[in-house]
Amino acid sequence: MDNDESTRLNLPVLSVRDLAVVYGGRRDRLDSPALHGVSFDIAAGETLALVGQSGSGKSTLALAAAGLLPANGRIVHGEVHLRGERVTHHDRRRWQKLRGKVLGFIPQDPLGSLDPLQRVGHQLAQSLVLHGIARRSEAREQAIGLFDRVGIREPRLRFDAYPHELSGGQLQRVLIAIAVAARPSLLVADEPTSALDVTVQRRILDLIEDLQDELSLSLLLITHDLALAKERSHRLVVLNHGAVRETGDTATVMSAPRDSYTVQLLADAPALSPDKFDALRHARGPLAAVPAIEIRDLTKTFRNRWTGQAATALDKVGFTVTRGAVHALVGESGSGKTTAARIVAGLSSFDSGSVTVAGRTLPLHPPTTNHHARTLQLVYQNALAALDPKFTIAEALAEPLRIHRLGNAAQRHDSIRATLEQVGLPESILERRPRDLSGGQRQRVAIARALLLQPELLVLDEPTSALDVTVQARLVELLMELKQRNGLTYLFISHDLSLVRQIADEITVLSTGRVVETGPADRILSSPSHSYTADLLAAVPGRGSFRSAA
Template sequence: MSTPDNRRKETPVPESHVPPLLAVDGLHVSYGRKEVVRDVGFRLDRGGSLALIGESGSGKSTIAKAVLRLLQPSEASVTGSVRLDGKEVLAVPERQFRPLRGRQLGFIPQDPGSALNPVRTIGAQAHEAAALTGERDPGARRRMILEALEQVGLPDPVRVFDSYPHQLSGGMLQRVLIALTVLPRPSLIVADEPTSALDVTVQKLILDLLGDLRKELDIGLLLITHDLAIAAERTETLVVLKDGAVQEQGPSAQVFAAPRTDYARELQADVPALNPGRYRSQRLDVALKEPRDVPQEFPQESATADRPVQVSVTGITKRFQTRGKEVRAVDGVSFAVERGRTHALVGESGSGKTTAVRLLLGLEQPDSGTIAVGGQSTAGLSRAGIRDVRRHLQLVYQNPFISLDPTWRVGRIVREPLDRFGVGTTADRADQVRDALQSVGLPADVVDRRPGQLSGGQRQRVAIARALVVRPDVVVLDEPTSALDVTVQAGILELLARLQRELGLAYVFVSHDLALVRQVADTVSVLRSGQVVEQGTVDQVFDQPRHPYTRALLDAIPGTTGLQSPTGTAPDIQETPKLAEASL
């Protein structure tokens, strides 16, 4: 892309007098009487990169909204100073600030699915961004849009241009948003968790893309993330936030390698790539424990074995017809999960993970192959038979924000499986709900709350309690922490590890986060295009990957290059030349 003339023909200013691209000083934000951001200040130079990191409620997104002037005066009170290219923007009237949005201030939101209009094509929405360039000719705008879509790595720009958002994957939608953001050539891009729900390889591509565009167009990047590894690897400066206040800030290598505050050290400890055996090393050997009482209608495959196989998947295949073509979503997949063990299914979007889980849960039937749960084959079972199997095979969904009915109270949500299976009396069910909530670390009074009154971590604990209330033997965990901050994620994983120790649960863990898989799983299957390309223990697959695809997935893990010492502990600054260069 060419560089716009209106930003490059200015008379050079002595370097000592060049103002920072973005200067924030003494920023305070209050919602009513509650102050959520207190005395925040930082600097970002043109072409530079800065990350705001911290857990939910730390003030990251509120600061970004303040910079973008997205906080309504009727809802929030904002004081302090925000200067863009030396010009104060908080005090100017809205009609003067509005032209800056898009042209000088670009914004990449966290969820591309909700950022784009579902009933308009990508091209129709892209023309709005192209209009900000000043180009009036529709044909020229279309060419600009297609060029931008091609530059962000979309293989068929014309098809993307004519598509609706639901026809594209999450990674493609995120690239579309980046293309539309950089199209008007802004001076500053604010990226709010732009890769939190993407595959690790797509995440790397997106971050590489942002880095290339930043260098090529001399764009400043303000990155909002809860992932310290991504922040340290991809930005020059870190600002650590907690409860709306700056805990510490400085060069990324320095803050990452030698954090000064306890909070920053906690964030560092929760980086999966730096603690590969954290949860596996905590688990006790449950093979020596007595098996839990199992109803006779759900027999174990080997009741006397030290570690019976709870899930056995053998050579399953599933075909679909798409646009007149046959697609093998799952092709000859096999794996087994023992009691008290965790087996992970990893791979990019479209690798077959979701289809394999649907087959395991009985939501789809395989074209060939067999599936056995607790020694009982699911082939040919009636609806009642599948329903009985599901009592012992529960699912925790990816997103706690949409998996819980917002109109129900927590008590009813957790009790629902007991009601459906007709377990016990009303009093028994109330006791079991209370026990389930207690087991996941939630207070008793949460039963009367609705999901909207809970944090993301609390919602996911409710989802886990609902899965455990019928005392299953197998729990399928579908990206159970991808929507959570690393600190909340660590709490959920600690909980899952404890429950596995105490109850001997078998987990099927579906994830795109390989660093997380290494922490929690015992065995792993790497899927690509519906086939298992590599399988074995986590140590075997991660330490000695045989397949190029597996190596590519591992290479894309944030924090594995230049961030991790051989011992898995935080490196010294001298050991991180890549960080010292601070290349995005």
């Protein structure tokens, strides 16, 4: 090996120096940069986690490092070197030679990152041909081999599937196969597991670690999950408003953070602060043994409109929600959590069994109009989809009051203003529309809309899963305070066991439509009686150890 080659191999795989990125505006303007003064290195075989709130610049940095900034984004200062080569202002042609072979990229949204009109196997095969890894005649078999390598079951069958026919975990594996097909030196993973439940997340991250060992990959892991970063990285870079607030060895930063922003992030991470809401949980004293929701032998099937085949979503499900409790309904994607929530909310029919809400027995086939909306309200996971984009916030909040003919215009306005104050939102947002608000603000609007009818029960379907840890912590704190102040009962659907451990009084665990155990949260979390629950708990980030760098 000559001296030049030896020097190149000893250089960082990725080196970022004093990087500044702006969107829009003139090339020489730095008045509102998305990134400014960012510097770090990633060594061969190392995993560096980039953490921070939404809007901190994490994804911008990933896109800049991979040469994927959108047309209105540009690097205005600083440099990016990839395996010793300065790539700061490479054009598209020069990036094509590096992307895939030197750098692989796993985007956050797998469904939005694959062509919906092409079979997933064909998309991987095209990548193999494009990078000169396989001739067209060999590409299919090599793609099937890669699918098998990344753990896609029945790879020959999945080769011909369209993206919408695969689960989130399978789609993420397809993107990983595409990213590592050309055996790159660096893998950039932008929130690769944020939409996945904990067991699928663990399998995906274990797969990436195995590929790191096999291919000597370096990894830039972008995440807002501090517990995941603690478990899966060697070093941390903490970003806020586009600037580095802290950097260093992961264990050191986690145990002795120097920056106040890092301290706050760690305090807001559910897995790292399990006792955060204990004072609010215990303030109301012991629960009275009065049922708010009773479910017995609940069965629900869905029938395929083309084949006529029936799939069982809920199979003789039974559990009781105690009045005044936070009852968590947990399980993997596809376990039946949301189906149960919609039935309890009177939005879906069921085949057999009984559902009683606040003493009222629900019919098998609910009417079009929800007659117990003033007793129970459902808060959806995606507040943007649940709010009419044409309505102002004032119109969205007034709608349920008008439907139920509550008060005159002045009284409705007073009620809306008081409810906004409860959820910590300013009156100034009333003339704005949902798209003009942040994710946390939209979710608060959705909660305010539910509270306006003064219900006894809230069904919360993954209300914080799309939020970063700091916004999530503020929202959960709000929910706990509202519960105590208004005497509410929550049916809280979540796949986040760290969050459940913070807030739940009772837990029901669902697996493929069946209850595997139900009871007091303390007992289930400390001594689960079913192996499925134990597996869910074992998959919570922050419980495992991380391999040392090569």
